Amino acid sequence: MKVLKFGGSSLADSAGFLNVAKIITARTTRSIITVSATANTTDTLHLFIETxxxxxxxxxxxxxIARHQELxxxxxxxxxxxxxxxxxxxxQLLLRHWKEHHSSAVINNHLLxxxxxxxxxxxxxxxxxxxKSKGFSSHWLDSRDIITATGPILESKVNLLASDKKWRSxxxxxxxxxxxxxxxxxxDSSGEACLLGRNGSDxxxxxxxxxxxxxxLEIWTDVCGIYNADPKKIDQAQLIDSISYREAMELAHHGAGVIHPKTIGPVRQKxxxxxxxxxxALNEPGTVIAPSCSNHAKxxxxSSQSRISLVSISGSYxxxxxxxxxxxxxxxxxHHISIILISQSSSEYSVCFAIREQDEAIARLALNDEFSEEMVQHMLDPIDIRSNRSIVTIVGQGLIQEKGISSKFLSAxxxxxxxxxxxxxGSSELSISAVIEDKQLLPAYHRVYAEFFDRKRQVDLFVLGCGNVGAELIRQVQSQQSYLRGKGISANVRLIANSQFYCDNTNLENVDWRPLLEQSKQQLTNETLHNLLNSGRYVNPTIVDCTCSEDVSANYSDYLDMGFNLVTANKKANSSSMSNYRKIRQSASRRFRHFFYETNxxxxxxxxxxxxxLLCSGDKVHNISGILSxxxxxxxxxxxxxIPLSQAVSQAKAQGFTEPDPRDDLNGMDVARKILILARELGADLELEDILLDSLLPQGFNASGSVDDFMKSxxxxxxxxxxxxDKAKSKNASLKYVASFEKGQLSVGLQQVSEDHPLYSIKDGENAIAVYSDYYSPIPFVIKGYGAGASVTASxxxxxxxxxxxxRELELAS
Structure with missing residues (x-):
């Protein structure tokens, strides 16, 4: 004997009924068929009786009735x-029931x-x-003649002993x-009608x-089975092929709507x-719920539940x-209020628990009445109820044996x-749950899913600035997609912005983004970024600042506080005031965000x-000198x-080695910002004004006017x-634009360096830094390499x- 159940979505119309008949008659074994109402019928009946x-x-x-006649x-x-x-x-019967319901002062739940x-x-x-019309021998059986239930009339639970007695007779x-x-x-026991509550047909x-x-037992519905996440929240949610009774009951209790916990009880018993x-989708295998399963995912x-209220009770009582x-x-x-989750402190001074938001008002009144005397005596604090909360839960047998799953869940x-x-x-150790605000649910849910089920390591990029460096970065991300996939990495460009507008798309790394940005009239604001982030669509969201804008860098703390990671080539923030420098790091620390700026x-x-x-290994740096431009x-x-200087500048400008206005390079401020950042990394509490800065251009030279005027002069x-x-060459020396940090003093300017100086050979666009420390002295530790152009910066x-x-140390879902 098999039992098949078909839901309302399966019986939505005549095509649905014919499809169900086809599924039933394809089976050769004797079967019991249990059905729900057709789609939306129960809601209509609720509305009808309450109107x-x-x-x-x-x-x-x-x-x-007309809809059923048409069917x-x-x-x-x-x-x-x-x-x-x-x-x-x-x-006619329903109309009589309506009149009786609305004429009576007492609600008759048997009639309902x-x-x-x-x-x-x-x-x-x-x-x-x-x-019967298709020639199959069938029998209609009134469930009321077999199933006996007890408890609240509209939320009854089966009495299996009494029901079994009726079945056997x-x-x-x-x-x-x-x-x-x-x-x-x-x-019920008196033979009057009662209901089996939510998911009663299952x-x-x-x-x-x-x-x-x-x-x-086969439950036929409009989804292919139980998924490892809500497909409405996670597009790539995967079907679970098999799951144990205990896991399914935990999952159902914590919000998975496909199956209800009470449905599992009767089948688990046998x-x-x-x-x-x-x-x-008849060819889909579905999800099997059984005593044990072949799926060994930890x-x-x-799953999640929304519209939850968190109740906290505390006090010496x-x-x-x-x-x-x-x-x-x-x-x-x-008062028939269900407790969804309980959390109690080890000190027993407080207890908190979650209830459905709809029960909040009744719960508050009931608890205040129950503990009125204790509150008057200040043995209990006022009842604290926080609404608009959600519960996020992970479920699996691996929680029992596997170390570190709980910490990964909470970190995610x-x-x-x-x-x-x-x-x-749960005492079964099959689940762990956390209560958070409703508005935080989607991004948190996505992050938890990514942590446990997305084998790819993912980053979603919001690229601000698409000039030479920004455009080259996007090109590199696009060209590296195949290689990154092979490494299990998913790098996605989700938004691109210039100084005026932005475009966003699910796969900008795979399309020509320039026409999209040219056609866009959307202006990017912090509110826009905040709303995008709260949509929950992004995993590891990271803002990448490829601008040199002070306005953009002024928002760094806000970006981090929103929940973005931040990667920047823009030196303005890290060379701004020390108070802002600290504020940015405090935001990153407070929100556990990454803030990276190597290219500064x-x-x-x-x-x-x-x-x-070097510093982490215990080395102490005494001084630094470097060519940082x-x-x-x-x-x-x-x-x-x-080559004359004017020609050299023109050539560098033409090849994209300088800023659009070469004075931004020649005045030395860019180098000054870099050495200040280095000094701060070493612990120096210095400001930009503390640097002894000499421009490359000689004093008295008039560098004013437009870029063209400047280049002509x-x-x-x-x-x-x-x-x-010539003077330097006569001394077997060379001229370099050097930044240095020594004895707490910063300086930037043109210096004559001898042949034995570690920076002597640096030219052709190379950068270099010589570090003198306890470990590296008198011969310095030197880092050098190509330091100009969009390609290396983007890299x-x-x-x-x-x-x-x-x-990824463990593949927890495998």
Missing amino acids: DDECAAKQLLSKL VSELDIEETDLLFKLLQHQE SEVLSTGEYLSSKILFELL LTLPSNVHYIITPGFIAS YSAAIFANLCDANA GIPLTVKNSF VKAV LCDTYGAAQRIFGCLAH LSSGGANIEAIAQ VGAGLPILKTLDS GSLSYILGLVEEG LPDVDAHFKTLF GIFSDILQTLPH
Whole structure:
């Protein structure tokens, strides 16, 4: 014997009924078929019985009956007239029920049970007649004659002993192959109608499977089974092939809507496998729920529940008071309020628990009434209830044995921007839950999913600035997609902005973004970024600043506080005031965000990383000197070879080695910012104004006017520089634009360096830094390499981006 249950979505129209009939008749084994009401019928019945206006109620009912009449007409059933009479009779019966309901001062829940289960009654009758018309021996069975339930009339639970007695006394025709029965409804001990509550039809099917000792229960719905996440939240959510009873019950309790916990109880009692399948995808295998499963993933799924209220009770009364918890939860049980989650401090001074938001008002009144005396005596603090909360849960048998899963879960929530207000782990150790604010749910949910189920390490990029460096970075991300995928890395460009507008797309790394940006009229604001981040669509969201804008750098603390990582080539923030420098780092620390800026100093050279490694190993740096401008390295190298300065600057500008206005390089401020950043990395508390800065251009030279005016006047200094270089050459020395930090003093300017100086050979766009320390003295540690151009800078930024990726030590979902 098999039991099959079909939901309302499977029976939405005549095509659905025919499809269900096809699924049923494809089975050769004797089967019990339990059905829900057709789609939206139960909601309509709720609206009908609660509508005060009789005319409006009649219109609702008339449309409902007409829809079922149309359904019968389309199915070509032999007993159409019989069904039409049945529908007419039900319409008259429901109108009598409506009048009785609205004329009585007392609500009759038995009558409501009759009304609200009408949909199941009608759909089961229609399916029964359809199967008969197709020549299959069928029998219609009233569930009320078999299932006996107890408890609240509209939320009853089965009495399996009483139901089993009725089942065993039932005599069915010997030639019947299919038994059709309505779900959702049962009868109480007095024989009056009652309902099995939410997901009642699934529960009905599980009860019948238990009673008839079925070898299988199949729940047919409009999804392919149970997923490892909500497909409405996670596009790439994956189907779980098999899951244990215990895991399924935990998952169902914590918000997975495919199956209800009470459905599993009756089949678990007898070890009957339950399969969830899709009525519209017959070839999909579905999800099997059984005593044990072949799927050994340590974490099976992530789930969530919204519209939760978190109740906190604290005070001295709770400490060592026998029966305190019993009073709290007994009081709530008396008012039929379910407790979803409990978290208690080890000191017993406080307890917090989660309830449904709809129960908040009743819970507050009940608890204040129960503990009024304790509050008057200040033995309890005022009841604290925080609404608009959500619960995020991971479920899996791996939580029992595997170390580190809980910490990864909580870290993922935090990195998703969530503030964790309560934590609870089930006594079964199959789940761990955390309470967070509703508005934090989506990004946190995505981050948890990525941590446990996305084998790729992912970063979503918001690129600000698409000039030479920004455009080259995007090109590198685009060209490296295949290689990165092979490494298990997913680098996605989600947004690109220039100084005026932005464009966003799910896969900008795979399209030509320039036309999109040219056509865009969307202006980027902090509010826009905040809303995008809170949409929950992004994993490891990272802002990449490829601008040189002070306005953009002024927002760094805000970006980090929002929850973005930050990678920047823009030196303005790290060379701004010390107060802002500290503020940015405080934001990164407070929100556990990454802030990387290697390219601030050496483009693609790992100068900052190397210095940090030296300091961490216990080395002490005494002084630093360096050539920190690839542009000036290139220009001065050409001058040393005999090319006039004006021509060297023009050549560097044409090749993109300088800023659009070369004065931004020649004035030395860019180098000054770099040496200041290096000094601060070494712990110096210095400002930009503390630097002794000499421009490369000689004093008295008029560098004002437009860029063109400046370039036309630049030959006036060619002779000056020729004289300087000739003088240096006569001493077997060279001229370099050097930045240094020694004895707490910063200086930047043109220096004459001898042949034995570590910076003597640096030219052609190279950067170099010589570090004198306890470990490296008298011979310095030297880092050098190409330091000019968009390619190396973009490469350095890319390297920083990859550092934001989480390290994968364990594949927890495999």
